[in-house]
Each structure stands twice: as structure tokens, then as C-alpha cells.
Amino acid sequence: MRIELQNFTKRFGDTTVIEDMSLSVASGEMVALLGPSGCGKSTTLFAISGIHRIDGGTLHFGDRDVTALPPQDRPVGVVFQNYALYPHMSVAENIGFPLKVQKLSSSEIKRRVSEMADLVQIGNLLSRKPQQLSGGQQQRVALARALVRKPDVLLLDEPLANLDAKLRLEMRSEIRRLQRETGITAILVTHDQIEAMSMCDRIALMKDGNIEQISTPSEMYERPASRYVAGFLGNPPISFLQAEANGQLALGGGNALALPNGITATGPVTLGVRPEHFGPQHRGSSVAGRVSFIEPQGREDLIDVILPDDQRLRAIVPAGHDITLGQEISWQVDLDRVHLFDAEGARL
């Protein structure tokens, strides 16, 4: 089911948290709402679910206008960060609650609950209480409860935030599997870029209640629309250098790079270089500096380079090199892969 949110505005009292935001999610697609804490991800999610009333704009599911529908009547399943399982009910009762509300017969409820439980692989836990489950199992129950009504839309608010690293990995692929298997349209709220990139078809990167860029993970990584997007994605993060464009890129301290193809701008610009595009192993325009920090990571090392004008670049260098701390180097920047931003931070 296609989700179409248009000119969405949300206020809490006098503060406008989200103004005039639009988002559309194609049927069967999984989109991540990614952004720092407080940027309005959950607010957007709960507006779509119906828990928050919309102060402006419209929301359509497919061709149906659901803007004024109460949450009870929206075909939406929600998984909350703390799972929000009903503590006094067994797993089976938890999953069956939405069906009980629909007044289905108890045999029908039983059948669909066990079907759902099998799908999320907790068929053997149906008689337990939520407190007797591990975090990952609780997560599965929450997913089953959200999906049992066969909603058209699945909304997930930081579903993995409360899990430890190993479980997070497991549930990441599990959630994606369920989404694919059921073909449901899904929105995932997260502030973890890895989660967003690995689980979703597209990412909507939010900043202060607005969507800064929405595109596929690889496109967003390779062609960030702004300095903010470039800085948000990537681990270790991208390095930014202040430069002066005047036929070439003057970096100060004697360093200069050729202008990347197709760039004609002049004046102050920001150059973004990801660590994997700088190092002795690349070909291109070189930058001289001094090695200020080496962080071994096993397969490769992270190396910080300090330029003559005190700006910093970071490089990823395959292990087995003989670089030492304090060494003067001149390494290459892969000019086809760097990003240039104007003074306002927009991509050039």
C-alpha cells in the first residue's frame, strides 16, 4: 500500500516540530527515517499511525484519504522501541489481542496466532508471559502482534535500540525477511546509519523536522545532497576541508588539488573526502601532510593526516604498510569520488 504524506505540519503547543514535510513510500517498499535525536522521526511515524493528530497536510494510504481517521481505523501495525507488550497477557494473548478486538472466533484467533508465531519463529513460547522472554523474543512477539491483523503498513520505531549487538544483527535481517515475505510497506525509524543502509530500500535523512535527502542508500552515500548528509553517513566519517576554488582547489599551506570534472565554481567551498578515497594506494591529485594518528583495525588501519594548515584528513590504508607516526607523506585523493559543497552546504 502506497503511503503519501503531503505538506505535513506538526506542532506541540507553540513549537512547530515539523513544517510542510512531504514523504511518499511506494507499495512494498521499506523506507528508513534516519536522523539525530529530536529531529522529528517518531513524530512523523506516529502521525502516520494516527496516534498524533496532524496539524496540517494530508495523508493517503493508496487512494484512500486517512488524514482524519483515528488510529483504530488505520490499517497500520506499529512496533515500539520498548515493544509495549501487555505484561499481564501471555504471548498468545498478546498476539491475539488485535484479533480479539475484531471479534473473530476463538478458533480463528488461535489459528492465526499460531500461523503468525511460526512466521516469527516463536511457536514454542506461546504460553509464556513477556517477562519470561529475552529481548529478541519480545521483539518477535511485538512484530507478530503488529502483523497479525494483516495491516497494509508496518511502522517500526527504533525496534533494535534495546538489543545487544549480536541480537541486533540477527533481528536486522529477520525484520527485513518478514517485510519481504509479507510484502508490507514499512517505515523504520532509526538513528543508526548502518541499520538504515542495510535494511531499507530508501533512506529519508531528516534534519530539524525536514527531509534533507531521500534516496537509495548507495546513492545517498555516493552523491550526498548536502554537507549534512555527507557528514551523517559513513563510518569512519568523512573529512571536510575548507578550500578556495579558482581554477583549482587551493587548500592552504601550499596544497592544491585539481578541480573535479564538471565543477566550475569559484570562491570558498567545502571539500568532502571519505577515508576510503585518500591514501597511498590511490591515484589522483596528491596532498602533503604529516601522519598524526594510527588506529589499527586488523584488516586495515585508520590513519589521520594533519595538513600544513592544520586541517585534517583521514585515510583507510590496508594493513601491512610501513607508515609511522610523524612521518611526512604525500598521498593521493581520488578526485572522481570527492564531494564539493558551497558555502551554504549544498552539493556543487
Place this chain on the structure above:
Amino acid sequence: MNTKGNWILILALSLISAPLVIMYGFQLIDSISRPAPGGIIPQEWELTNWRFLWTSIDSARPSIWRVTFNTFVFASSTALLVCAFSITAAYALSRLNFSARRFFLAGLIMLHAFPTITLIIAIFIVLQFLGLYDSLMGVILVKAALELPFGIWIMKGFYDSVPWEIEMAGVQDGASRFRVWRELILPQVKPGLSALLIFSFLAGWSEFILPLVLAPGADAQVLATYMNAVIADDTRPDYGLFKAIGMFYALPVIAVYLLFQKRLMNIYGGGTKG
């Protein structure tokens, strides 16, 4: 904790509580024995002090069973009223965003700390106006009203500790707000509710001033006022009898405490565990 420290603590606590224990002990002993005149050592075991249970101790007084029944009705009606209003009012105060919410909250705290006895004249006049003066119904309403701020405050604390998400999840699962409250939220605050029920029952059971002032007649007498009458208008007070009635009056309280002490602790813990 080390055992020596433990013993010192226990000793100190025993010393402090000894007078109370001795008093309770003698209340029991004196109610079933006759001490030597002027002494405290029991001379003879007997149950004559408990005669109020099977005979009328004097013709002007209602039977003890009638009075006990009144007390029970008084205490349990009060408890039910307090609970019924507390679980709904506290939910509203905890969850719903209505315009006078802050005003009600502030009022609640103030009423909670208010010396209610100063209201007694006004209450008296109101009851008389309503025709509820000297009736059990009247005292029940007054007692319940005076207990409500406490009850609402306690229940609000319990509601506040139930995560919002449970409520949102219920709504999203298609249940009405009322159904969410009934089936999903109320079970979470049950420990608080049962504690409040017991607590307000005991508060009603031991209430003295309100029945004394607002329902002095024989028909609406409760155990507290009955005891007061026994000791007050006899020319030669029968302390043995008084103590036996006192014992009888205290037994249900002790029983309730023994049975439900765990649940009562919830009120002071304020948590939803248990």
C-alpha cells in the same frame, strides 16, 4: 549485614516497641481474665467481658452485631466508592489532556494536606440540608469524599508508571480508549488498586470523628462510636468490657494486615511490581 549489628538493631527496636506490645498484651489478657483489684496479675480466666457478643449489654443499646454490620457497610462502601472514583479520576489526571488538569492536580495536593476536621461544621450543614444527617449513607459519602484526594493521588502515581506505549499499542491494535483502559491499563495498576481498597477499608473501619458528629443516633452507630458510648455514659466504667470490645474491634484490622501486608506495601512502594 553482620549479625552483631543485626542484634543491636533488633534490641533497640524491641525496646522502643515494648510499651506498645505490653499494652496490646494486656488488652488481650484483661479481656479474658479478672485481675486482682488494684493489681495487674490475672486471677481468674473468664469470658464474662465478652458477654456483649451474645447478650445485650444494656437495653438502650443496639446489639453488637448490628453495630458491626454498620461498621462493615460503612468501611466497605467507603472503600468501594474511593476506589471507583480513584481509578477513573486518576486515569484522567494521569493521561488525558483536558483544560483544567493543572488546577485539579494542584487542588488534589492541597486537599490531601488539608485538615479536614475544620470542614466539619460545613459538612454538618450540607448533610442536614440534604436530609442525610444521622444516616449511614451521609457518613459514607463524607468519608469517601475526604479519602478521595489520597486515593486519586496514589492511583495517579500507579498510572504514571505504566508506559505510554502500552496504551498506544492498544489503540493501534484497534481497541477503543475505554477498552484499552479496561483490559490493558487497569490490570497494570491492580496492585495499587487492591492496596487502596484495603487501605480505605481500614480507614473507614477506624473512623471515629465523622460518625460521632454526623451520625450520633443509635441506628447508624459504628463500633468506634459504640465503644465511646460504652465508656462515656456509665457511671462506673467497666474497663474489662471496654477492652474486650476493643479487642473485638481490632481483630479484623489485625487479620487484614496479616493477610494483605504485602499488597499494602505496594502503596508505599508505589511500583507496579508484585
